[in-house]
Amino acid sequence: MKVKQSLEYIESKLATQEAKDDARYLLSFVLQKSFTWLKTWPEKLLTSEQQNQLESLIERRATGEPIAYITGERDFWTLTLKTNPSTLIPRPETELLVEKAIEFLNDLSSKENKILDLGTGTGAIALAIASERPKDKVIACDFQVGAVELAKKNVKLNNINNVEVVQSDWFSNVPEEQFELIVSNPPYVEENDPHLTLGDLVFEPNSALVAGDEGLADIKVIISQSVEFLVDGGQLMIEHGYNQASQIQAVFAENGYSKIEIYKDLAGLDRITKGQFLK
Numbered sequence: 001m002k003v004k005q006s007l008e009y010i011e012s013k014l015a016t017q018e019a020k021d022d023a024r025y026l027l028s029f030v031l032q033k034s035f036t037w038l039k040t041w042p043e044k045l046l047t048s049e050q051q052n053q054l055e056s057l058i059e060r061r062a063t064g065e066p067i068a069y070i071t072g073e074r075d076f077w078t079l080t081l082k083t084n085p086s087t088l089i090p091r092p093e094t095e096l097l098v099e100k101a102i103e104f105l106n107d108l109s110s111k112e113n114k115i116l117d118l119g120t121g122t123g124a125i126a127l128a129i130a131s132e133r134p135k136d137k138v139i140a141c142d143f144q145v146g147a148v149e150l151a152k153k154n155v156k157l158n159n160i161n162n163v164e165v166v167q168s169d170w171f172s173n174v175p176e177e178q179f180e181l182i183v184s185n186p187p188y189v190e191e192n193d194p195h196l197t198l199g200d201l202v203f204e205p206n207s208a209l210v211a212g213d214e215g216l217a218d219i220k221v222i223i224s225q226s227v228e229f230l231v232d233g234g235q236l237m238i239e240h241g242y243n244q245a246s247q248i249q250a251v252f253a254e255n256g257y258s259k260i261e262i263y264k265d266l267a268g269l270d271r272i273t274k275g276q277f278l279k
Contacts, residue, residue, distance in 0.1 A: 004042035077128035086146030118184035123151030141168035245270035
C-alpha cells in the first residue's frame with residue numbers, strides 16, 4: 001500500500017473519533033517520518049515489513065491501548081518524552097501547570113531558583129520548566145522506581161542539565177532545601193470513579209491515578225508538608241480534578257496559605273490551584 005492508502009486503511013480499521021489522528025501517529029511511527037512527510041509523499045509505497053508492523057500496531061490500538069504506549073513516546077510542551085506503562089501519559093491540560101509555573105518564576109527578582117516537582121512520572125513538568133529556565137535547579141521525584149528510571153532517560157534524551165531525579169515518597173527523600181516553587185500533578189481520582197474503566201485510563205497505573213479520601217488524600221499531604229520546604233513567599237501549584245477546586249482551596253487556607261487562586265484549562269474546567277506561603 002501507498003502512504004495515502006495506508007492512512008485511509010488505518011482509519012477504516014479503527015473507526016473511532018480519534019482514528020484520523022491515530023492513523024497519522026501510527027504510520028509516522030512505522031515509517032519514522034514526520035506528519036509533514038506523510039502529506040508530502042502520499043504515493044510512497046510501504047514495504048511488506050512496514051505493512052506487517054502496521055497491522056500489529058493497529059490490532060493493539062483496536063484493543064484500546066494508548067498511542068503513547070504503542071509508540072513509546074509523547075510530545076509535551078516543546079519536548080519529546082519516552083513513555084511506558086509505569087507512568088501516566090503526559091496530557092495537554094498539564095501544560096497549564098507549566099505555563100503558570102514559568103509565569104511565577106519569570107516574575108521573581110532572582111534568576112536562579114529552586115523548583116520541586118512531586119510525582120514526576122515521565123518528568124514532563126520538571127523538564128518543561130527546566131527547559132525554559134536553564135539557570136534554575138529542578139528536583140523531580142517519584143515513588144515508583146520505573147518512573148524514576150524513565151524520567152532520567154528523558155533528562156538525557158532532551159539534553160537538559162538542570163534537573164535532578166530522585167526516588168522519594170512525596171517528601172521522604174527530598175533534599176533538605178527550600179524551594180521557591182513546588183509543583184505537582186498527584187493522584188486525585190476517586191477509587192470508584194467510573195472514568196477508570198474508560199479510554200487510556202484502563203491501561204495507566206492506578207497508583208498514579210487513584211487516591212483515597214475522595215481523591216484528596218495525597219493532595220492534603222502535599223499541601224500540609226510543603227510549608228516546611230517553601231521559602232518565605234514561595235508558591236505551591238497543584239493540578240487536580242475539575243470538581244475538586246473548592247475543597248482544595250479550603251485545604252490551602254487551613255494550612256496557612258494566602259493568595260489562593262484557581263486556574264481553568266482550555267475546556268473551561270478548574271484545573272490548577274495555587275497558594276503562597278508566608279512565614
